[in-house]
Amino acid sequence: MHAGPAIRGRLVLLPSLLLLAGVAPLGAQEDGGVTLGRLHYDGGGDWYANPSSLPNLLAAVRARTDLRAAERERVVTLSSPALWEVPYLYMTVHGNVRFSDADLVTLRRYLQQGGFLHADDNYGMDESFRRELARLFPDRPLVEVPLDHPIYNLVYQFPRGVPKVHEHDGKPAQGFGIFLDGRLAVFYTYQSDLGDGWEDPDVHKDDPDVREAALRMGVNLFMYSVTSGPGR
DSSP: EEOOOOOOOOOOOOHHHHHTTOOOSTOOOOOOOOEEEEEBBBSSOTOOOOOHHHHHHHHHHHHSOOOOBBBOOOOETTOOOOOOOSSSEEEEEEOBOOOHHHHHHHHHHHTTTTOOEEEOOSSSSHHHHHHHHHHHTTTTTHHHHHHHOOOSSSSSSSSOOOOOOOHHHHHHOOEEEEEETTTTEEEESOOOOHHHHHHHHHHHHOOOHHHHHHHHHHHHHHHHHHHHHTOO
């Protein structure tokens, strides 16, 4: 993992999303900062896990790039107009996730219009998430994201891919994705516990190098989400 060239720039708005939703600039909060959404989904899983993770990621984006990021995430559902105001939709879970048919239609539309979904396996979501993805895009299976993809080098270099934060089952951390028209629209971090690495240091007491690697990966993901869509 190495630091790459610094990102310089601001969010370029995604016209298709704005026109579709008829809302404020993508990701904008009342303070004008860009933010991400925490997905509140059905199925019984703990969508609210790791409460300090996303504010810490946003703080890292503010400190390490010129992007004006908000202080907190927005909690969104797939039926909420606020969905269309976030370029980066984050979900995590221990346990089960389930989307209704209407949710799938909305999520598919969000992704096709340039949104980015990051699903972060918090140990226990793999079976239900893969089931729901098969319903979302039945003709597009998850594939391992190649190591030369921008998510691994946009700001910081990750020549070996997703960093490993916590150990589960002796398996390596992996990054899987679904591509739409050549753009990574869904990114699934598996056996990594990336969000745990974003939490306050005293929560998991991870090695500082491990936490730093997790935050760097998060900065890459955030910057990718605001620069990768059509019209950006």
